[in-house]
Amino acid sequence: MEGLLALASGILYAAGIYLMLRRRLAQLIIGLGLLSNGTNLLIFTAGGLTRARPPVVPDGATALAQPYADPVPQALILTAIVIGFGLTAFSLVLAHRVHATVGTDDVDDVGRER
Amino acid sequence: MKLLVLPILVPLSTAAVLMLAPKRPVPQRWISLAGSGLLLASAILVFLRVNAAGIQVLQISGWPAPFGITLVADLLAGILVVAVGVVGTAISVVAFSGVDPRREAFGYHPLLQILLMGVAGAFLTGDFFNLYVWFEVMLVASFVLMALNRTRAQMEAAFKYVAINLLASSIFLTALGLLYGATGTLNMAALARVWPTISTPGVDTVLAVLFLIAFSIKAGLFPLFFWLPASYHTPPAPVGAAFAGLLTKVGVYALIRVFTLLFHGAPPALVTLLLVMSAATMVIGLVAALGERDFRRILSFNLVGHIGYTTASLSLLTPAALAGAIFYVLHHILVITNLYLVSGVLLRLRRTTEMAGLGGMYRNQPAFTALAMIPIFSLAGVPPLSGFLGKLAIVEGTFAAGAYVTGGIVLLVGLLTLMSMGHTWADSFWKPGAAPDIAAPGLPLLLAIGALNVLTVAMTIGAEPLFELTSRGAQQLLHSDEYVRAVLEAAH
Numbered sequence: 001m002e003g004l005l006a007l008a009s010g011i012l013y014a015a016g017i018y019l020m021l022r023r024r025l026a027q028l029i030i031g032l033g034l035l036s037n038g039t040n041l042l043i044f045t046a047g048g049l050t051r052a053r054p055p056v057v058p059d060g061a062t063a064l065a066q067p068y069a070d071p072v073p074q075a076l077i078l079t080a081i082v083i084g085f086g087l088t089a090f091s092l093v094l095a096h097r098v099h100a101t102v103g104t105d106d107v108d109d110v111g112r113e114r
Numbered sequence: 115m116k117l118l119v120l121p122i123l124v125p126l127s128t129a130a131v132l133m134l135a136p137k138r139p140v141p142q143r144w145i146s147l148a149g150s151g152l153l154l155a156s157a158i159l160v161f162l163r164v165n166a167a168g169i170q171v172l173q174i175s176g177w178p179a180p181f182g183i184t185l186v187a188d189l190l191a192g193i194l195v196v197a198v199g200v201v202g203t204a205i206s207v208v209a210f211s212g213v214d215p216r217r218e219a220f221g222y223h224p225l226l227q228i229l230l231m232g233v234a235g236a237f238l239t240g241d242f243f244n245l246y247v248w249f250e251v252m253l254v255a256s257f258v259l260m261a262l263n264r265t266r267a268q269m270e271a272a273f274k275y276v277a278i279n280l281l282a283s284s285i286f287l288t289a290l291g292l293l294y295g296a297t298g299t300l301n302m303a304a305l306a307r308v309w310p311t312i313s314t315p316g317v318d319t320v321l322a323v324l325f326l327i328a329f330s331i332k333a334g335l336f337p338l339f340f341w342l343p344a345s346y347h348t349p350p351a352p353v354g355a356a357f358a359g360l361l362t363k364v365g366v367y368a369l370i371r372v373f374t375l376l377f378h379g380a381p382p383a384l385v386t387l388l389l390v391m392s393a394a395t396m397v398i399g400l401v402a403a404l405g406e407r408d409f410r411r412i413l414s415f416n417l418v419g420h421i422g423y424t425t426a427s428l429s430l431l432t433p434a435a436l437a438g439a440i441f442y443v444l445h446h447i448l449v450i451t452n453l454y455l456v457s458g459v460l461l462r463l464r465r466t467t468e469m470a471g472l473g474g475m476y477r478n479q480p481a482f483t484a485l486a487m488i489p490i491f492s493l494a495g496v497p498p499l500s501g502f503l504g505k506l507a508i509v510e511g512t513f514a515a516g517a518y519v520t521g522g523i524v525l526l527v528g529l530l531t532l533m534s535m536g537h538t539w540a541d542s543f544w545k546p547g548a549a550p551d552i553a554a555p556g557l558p559l560l561l562a563i564g565a566l567n568v569l570t571v572a573m574t575i576g577a578e579p580l581f582e583l584t585s586r587g588a589q590q591l592l593h594s595d596e597y598v599r600a601v602l603e604a605a606h
Contacts, residue, residue: 020277098273102270
């Protein structure tokens with residue numbers, strides 16, 4: 001399972017960076033999105049995968065029984081998803097504005113005076 | 115110590131009040147000024163406490179480290195938070211000489227407070243994931259501040275700035291994910307203990323390089339600095355001043371933290387890599403500055419080049435060099451902020467910062483010229499001003515550490531800086547006037563420049579006690595046991 005998730009996150013990184021290197025702003029934003037999803041998957045995988053063992057102390061016990069799923073990576077991912085969502089939304093608005101101001105979404109043309 | 119949360123809480127509350135307050139200039143400006151003043155006051159309180167009683171720790175909600183989020187202030191963090199307060203107050207004062215009305219109505223003041231909160235949070239946090247969050251807070255505020263206008267140059271600059279910084283954040287987050295996987299904690303102090311025990315070969319090197327790349331982008335080190343000169347000259351002068359004074363310093367601060375806490379036993383190749391990057395940053399930054407003909411672009415390249423000073427002395431990891439680096443960071447925050455404000459006055463006077471449109475200031479605006487002299491010559495490193503003392507400390511530190519080549523490069527770059535600032539001075543202030551002044555310089559702007567000048571001169575006069583302070587700060591950083599024990603064994 002780790003291998004599969006590592007592969008998936010590697011593909012997301014590769015696709016994200018490929019798209020970020022393209023010239024169109026829309027592709028850049030999609031690339032950023034893929035990159036942040038790849039990162040989330042990486043945190044999830046690196047934090048250790050445990051099946052069906054929620055980190056909840058059962059009734060009558062005073063401590064968790066090993067093994068249990070580590071809740072911290074999930075909390076990190078949750079935070080990262082929220083931040084990534086905000087940043088993607090902002091980038092979309094910015095790209096829209098760039099398009100409205102400059103009339104193109106080609107990165108090379110944005111800087112070129114006409 | 116509960117006090118530690120104040121430098122974060124004050125700007126947050128100020129921003130909230132500003133968003134609720136009427137969107138007219140007068141209330142917005144006064145509330146912003148009051149908030150920045152309170153931030154400065156609380157930062158000074160934190161600093162005095164750290165100075166008197168050693169490293170201060172606050173475990174948020176009483177969760178003991180390493181399970182909760184920890185706020186820590188050592189001397190370095192204390193000094194830098196005071197600098198945040200100073201810059202914030204100066205920028206709030208500058209707003210009184212006028213801000214673009216659309217910007218002001220849209221939320222210029224609350225965004226500036228959020229930016230200050232992000233920077234203060236980044237300096238005070240003791241947890242890497244929390245550091246990531248503060249980075250994002252700071253970035254989002256800076257993105258919006260940068261993109262509030264719609265000119266072509268600003269749009270281009272804003273997009274470059276956003277894209278490269280988001281990439282840096284992704285790299286940082288990737289490093290955090292792998293770090294958590296390898297160690298099971300993201301608390302800085304806990305990591306300082308666990309780091310040497312990472313057993314999988316190569317993992318520590320990969321993590322160190324990821325951290326180095328992410329923080330070098332933020333700090334603007336060669337070869338990852340190109341986004342900075344491409345964007346910092348486009349926003350209005352006060353925004354540029356806040357960015358230049360604070361944002362890259364957060365990257366430097368993060369580098370200082372990871373190198374002193376985690377990488378002090380790192381493979382020498384990593385330290386050499388930082389040294390080479392710093393040397394290239396210094397030389398390329400200043401050579402590029404010499405080729406520029408626009409006041410603000412010259413400042414951008416000087417900003418890049420001088421970041422190299424601090425990271426070069428960091429890479430030596432000796433007390434003397436690190437003390438010099440802390441002194442230099444402090445000097446650089448004051449002076450570069452001040453110079454961006456000077457560029458704001460130039461913009462008001464001539465509507466341009468191109469050398470071709472400047473000149474004749476010495477005759478037309480003698481008072482402003484006298485005020486501008488101090489930051490320009492301090493950055494240039496003319497004795498006895500603070501820039502000279504900072505460079506002297508760094509050169510002494512490098513020679514004491516036996517790094518003669520680094521010391522030589524620092525001296526060479528000092529000469530280039532002198533040339534760059536000398537040309538700038540002659541071309542923008544001294545040469546015969548090209549055009550008449552359009553507007554008055556604006557009293558609040560001059561007041562802020564004057565206040566920062568007073569602090570620069572105070573740094574010069576009080577250099578000895580200040581060096582004693584930064585030396586203690588450097589000792590604290592290099593003997594990280596004290597930091598680790600303060601965090602992990604704090605009573606909560």
